Amino acid sequence: xxxxxxxxxVDGCRAGWIAAIEHEDGRAELRTASRFDALLxxxxxxxxxxxDMPIGLPERIMGAGREAEIAARPLLSPSRRSSIFSIPARxxxxxxxxxxxxxxxxxxxxxxxxxxxxxxxxPPRAVSIQGFGLFPRILELDALLRADAALSTRVFESHPEIxxxxxxxxxxxxxxxxxxxxxxxxxxxxxxxxxxxxxxxPELLADPLPRxxxxxxxxxxxxxxxxxxRLRAGQAVSLPDPPGRDAFGLPVAIWV
Numbered sequence: 643x644x645x646x647x648x649x650x651x652v653d654g655c656r657a658g659w660i661a662a663i664e665h666e667d668g669r670a671e672l673r674t675a676s677r678f679d680a681l682l683x684x685x686x687x688x689x690x691x692x693x694d695m696p697i698g699l700p701e702r703i704m705g706a707g708r709e710a711e712i713a714a715r716p717l718l719s720p721s722r723r724s725s726i727f728s729i730p731a732r733x734x735x736x737x738x739x740x741x742x743x744x745x746x747x748x749x750x751x752x753x754x755x756x757x758x759x760x761x762x763x764x765p766p767r768a769v770s771i772q773g774f775g776l777f778p779r780i781l782e783l784d785a786l787l788r789a790d791a792a793l794s795t796r797v798f799e800s801h802p803e804i805x806x807x808x809x810x811x812x813x814x815x816x817x818x819x820x821x822x823x824x825x826x827x828x829x830x831x832x833x834x835x836x837x838x839x840x841x842x843x844p845e846l847l848a849d850p851l852p853r854x855x856x857x858x859x860x861x862x863x864x865x866x867x868x869x870x871x872r873l874r875a876g877q878a879v880s881l882p883d884p885p886g887r888d889a890f891g892l893p894v895a896i897w898v
Contacts, residue, residue, distance in 0.1 A: 645690050648689040648875055650680065650730075652865025653802065654779050657854025662846050662863040664870075670843035672860060675853040678783055682793075694862060696780050697799040698886065698894030699732035699785065703763040710799065710896045713881040715894035717804050717898075719814040725803045729775035729780070732757035732888070734769065738777045769844055788890050796898045798878075800869045802862035806833060808898045809840050809868060819858045833861045840868055 650831055651662040654887070657789040665671075675681050681691075696708070707728035715723045728737065738755040742748040752774055759871065761768035787793050807814045807828040815836075819827035834847055846864050879898045885895030 649867060649870035649874060650681070650685065650689055650691045651800075651863045651868070651870055652678070652693040653693055653694075653862040653866060654695060654776070655855040655857050655859040657852065659779075660852065660855040660859045660863045661839075662860070662867040663865060666842060668843075670846050672849055672852055672863070674848060674854050678779075679786060682754050682786070688796065690798075690870050690873055692798050692805075692866040692873060692897065693783065694800060694802055694866060695776065695783050695795070696727075696729045697783060697794075698888040698892040699729070699735055699784065699886050700886075700894065701731055701762070703709065703728075703731050705764075706767075708894055709882050709886045710894050713850075714801060714804055714859070714896045717807055717812070717814075717881075718877050722803055722818070726801060727770055727776070729764035729773055729776075730769050733762055734759040735777050735780055738769075738774055740778055740783050744819045757877065784892070787892055791891070796894060798847060798869075798873060799893075799895065800898060801896050802860040802865045804881075804896065804898045805865040805869050806836065809836050811866065818896070819861065825857055830857060835864070836876070837861070837864050837868070841871075842868060852896075873897060876891070 646666040648666055649664045653660050660680055661673045661681055663671050663673060674677040700708060711726050711728055715726050734755050736753055737758055747752040747780055756768040759769045815832055816831050818826055819829040820826055838844060841863055851860055869878060880895045880897055
């Protein structure tokens with residue numbers, strides 16, 4: 643029998659991070675935090691996290707992104723593969739960390755980041771504006787993992803759409819969660835039903851949303867919580883297998 647352990651699925655949101663938490667005693671809750679280290683401080687030292695945020699930044703990108711992204715995209719339908727952003731080399735991410743002194747400065751930094759990303763990739767690739775928006779959180783997590791090597795044994799990169807596909811028997815979901823930037827109820831309902839059928843504590847879908855998080859963030863964090871269940875049971879799959887490593891020894895893999 644698998645030992646009880648605090649399990650956590652974490653997604654980025656407007657508030658910073660949203661966590662779907664299942665405690666050792668079976669209690670489940672949603673929580674937001676402005677910083678990831680606040681979640682680490684508030685939860686048990688052996689809590690296991692599946693996080694929708696890139697971990698491991700290569701010095702140079704070969705092909706269509708990090709090896710984790712390349713390995714993961716074929717598991718999604720062509721229309722859904724764009725949800726896996728191509729993250730550039732470490733130097734480009736660190737250049738785009740911010741903060742920014744207004745929108746003009748942000749655009750200027752984005753242009754520099756794209757130039758550096760092209761210079762550190764083969765074939766040369768720029769950066770999507772969505773990927774650029776992740777850089778502060780990527781580096782927040784990167785700093786924590788580099789400062790404490792033991793965290794890499796309990797904080798794992800994952801991806802919600804691949805998690806949903808695995809829950810769905812290897813098939814990508816029929817509908818998107820959003821259309822035109824707005825929630826799409828058919829996609830939301832499809833995911834809620836799948837999560838409940840796979841044993842998600844129902845209160846995680848029924849409780850009020852924490853301030854600063856959207857319904858899509860809730861569903862993604864819940865899918866990642868079920869990845870944490872598989873990590874605890876030794877049933878999660880690494881993409882690629884075995885994981886790659888960056889220059890600091892951090893794993894480069896998406897776990898589902």
